[in-house]
Amino acid sequence: MRILVVEDDNLVRTILRDFLTEWGHEVVLAKEGAEAWRLHQEKPFAIILSDWVMPEMDGLELCRRIRTLPIEGYPYFILLTAKNERKDFLISMSAGVDDFLSKPVDPEILKARLLVGQRIIRLESETKASKKLLEEELRKAAAVQQSLLPPSPLDIAGVTMFSFLKPSSYIGGDMYNVFALDERNLGIYFLDVMGHGVQAAFLAVTIHHMLQPRTLDGSLLTKRQENGEILVLSPDQVARKLNRRFYADGNFNFFTLFYGVYNLDSSTLSYIRAGAPYPIHRTQDGKWTELTSGDLPIGIFADASYRSQVVRLSPGDQLILMSDGLSEWLESEESEGTKLSEEVFKVNRPQNILHYLESRLAAQKTAPHDDLSMFILQSPS
Amino acid sequence: MVQITKLYKPTHQAVILQLKGELDTEGVKQIEPTLFQICEEQESLILDCTNLTYINSLGLGLMVKAYKRTNEKQKRLILAGLQEPIWRLFEIVRFHRLFPIYEDVEQALKSLGE
Numbered sequence: 001m002r003i004l005v006v007e008d009d010n011l012v013r014t015i016l017r018d019f020l021t022e023w024g025h026e027v028v029l030a031k032e033g034a035e036a037w038r039l040h041q042e043k044p045f046a047i048i049l050s051d052w053v054m055p056e057m058d059g060l061e062l063c064r065r066i067r068t069l070p071i072e073g074y075p076y077f078i079l080l081t082a083k084n085e086r087k088d089f090l091i092s093m094s095a096g097v098d099d100f101l102s103k104p105v106d107p108e109i110l111k112a113r114l115l116v117g118q119r120i121i122r123l124e125s126e127t128k129a130s131k132k133l134l135e136e137e138l139r140k141a142a143a144v145q146q147s148l149l150p151p152s153p154l155d156i157a158g159v160t161m162f163s164f165l166k167p168s169s170y171i172g173g174d175m176y177n178v179f180a181l182d183e184r185n186l187g188i189y190f191l192d193v194m195g196h197g198v199q200a201a202f203l204a205v206t207i208h209h210m211l212q213p214r215t216l217d218g219s220l221l222t223k224r225q226e227n228g229e230i231l232v233l234s235p236d237q238v239a240r241k242l243n244r245r246f247y248a249d250g251n252f253n254f255f256t257l258f259y260g261v262y263n264l265d266s267s268t269l270s271y272i273r274a275g276a277p278y279p280i281h282r283t284q285d286g287k288w289t290e291l292t293s294g295d296l297p298i299g300i301f302a303d304a305s306y307r308s309q310v311v312r313l314s315p316g317d318q319l320i321l322m323s324d325g326l327s328e329w330l331e332s333e334e335s336e337g338t339k340l341s342e343e344v345f346k347v348n349r350p351q352n353i354l355h356y357l358e359s360r361l362a363a364q365k366t367a368p369h370d371d372l373s374m375f376i377l378q379s380p381s
Numbered sequence: 382m383v384q385i386t387k388l389y390k391p392t393h394q395a396v397i398l399q400l401k402g403e404l405d406t407e408g409v410k411q412i413e414p415t416l417f418q419i420c421e422e423q424e425s426l427i428l429d430c431t432n433l434t435y436i437n438s439l440g441l442g443l444m445v446k447a448y449k450r451t452n453e454k455q456k457r458l459i460l461a462g463l464q465e466p467i468w469r470l471f472e473i474v475r476f477h478r479l480f481p482i483y484e485d486v487e488q489a490l491k492s493l494g495e
Contacts (some may be wrong), residue, residue, distance in 0.1 A: 060483065066474070078395040192438070194438040194439060194441070195406070195438060195439050195442070196406075200436055207463065252442070252445075252446060253442075254445070256474065275475060277473055278473065292472075294473075294475060294493075295475060296474070296475045296476075297474055316465050324438070324470075326471075331466070370437070
């Protein structure tokens with residue numbers, strides 16, 4: 001171990017150096033606190049063995065300063081002192097000292113205490129390494145999850161889509177997607193699994209795979225008829241199937257879902273809102289309304305009922321979907337005295353809405369405590 | 382974080398659980414055992430949400446679990462005093478149609494018929 005000995009008494013300093021060297025440590029000596037502080041900043045030590053009372057900077061001040069340094073490893077600090085009253089012990093511990101040794105130092109006790117220090121340093125570095133490994137794994141998982149989201153902007157048959165997702169931790173429970181169900185129908189979903197983190201993300205990805213349009217043999221979203229044609233199922237049929245399947249898995253968990261089928265010929269959107277935040281229908285002249293009718297989230301009751309609603313999107317109209325995290329955040333934020341939830345939809349073009357939100361989010365000092373995501377569909381002009 | 386206070390109204394055979402603060406991930410962990418124990422023991426439970434300022438999706442999940450436990454045994458779980466942001470969230474997820482909800486504890490007690 002690389003040990004720094006801080007001691008103003010020449011004799012004590014030399015004795016400590018001899019013992020430590022004999023026990024196989026690499027030793028650097030400092031005559032007082034300021035010198036030790038400089039040496040530690042140049043190249044941090046694993047263990048600091050410091051006297052308390054010294055001219056200029058004392059051992060306690062040295063320890064306080066060392067604790068403020070944002071460095072990789074944990075420096076183990078042992079204070080050597082002739083002070084051995086209860087209050088001295090309490091003061092030094094609150095300054096960040098790890099151990100307290102009375103002078104004159106008993107070499108066998110010092111050796112034993114150093115072993116404790118080494119054990120703590122090893123545990124700390126092992127914990128840090130495992131944390132790093134887990135974070136790396138989560139980052140990879142996040143990249144996989146992000147890769148499942150559609151690109152933004154995206155154009156399918158003249159319908160343009162814009163979206164963004166900002167997860168609160170590495171991975172989260174928000175997912176959305178858009179796809180062609182057949183030549184004339186687009187499917188759009190936006191889901192949010194209860195809770196956050198790994199479990200929510202796994203479920204979100206599972207549901208994402210369930211909501212894929214596999215036209216060959218039919219899927220949760222479509223049905224192959226006897227004549228071979230593919231029938232696009234209505235959103236309420238999809239919600240009921242999903243609810244039964246999700247409820248039957250036995251683990252209590254639920255998710256909110258918006259699922260819509262947009263028909264290119266009639267420009268109508270048939271949808272279900274299962275507990276998801278109110279979708280916003282924004283017309284080309286800038287008027288916007290919340291679509292408030294809806295049903296319970298998916299996975300709560302086996303026999304929950306779901307009814308499809310229909311909205312007609314005129315040329316250039318937008319449908320805006322968002323996560324509850326974003327909806328809450330818009331309610332809590334203000335811009336010149338007006339709630340952001342009132343302000344943001346005054347912005348005209350979808351890409352400007354997203355740009356406006358992203359710049360507001362980038363200015364945030366603290367990370368969001370929930371996933372924030374938005375999806376905007378614009379009908380062809 | 383959420384604080385809970387348990388009040389017992391022998392005249393109504395009901396327990397009132399006052400929730401104060403935020404029913405978030407931590408809050409759910411804090412109250413889950415107490416809440417389920419009361420659901421087990423009592424015939425009627427009133428959740429007084431007058432001082433509840435926030436609830437997240439896990440908090441909503443906890444409420445549904447409590448609803449299911451009481452409903453299975455024909456017991457009563459009543460909510461009272463929901464503040465505007467929480468009421469709005471209940472409307473969004475349609476829980477306002479699931480639970481009996483009253484303006485305050487007095488009204489909730491009256492609904493128990495005594």
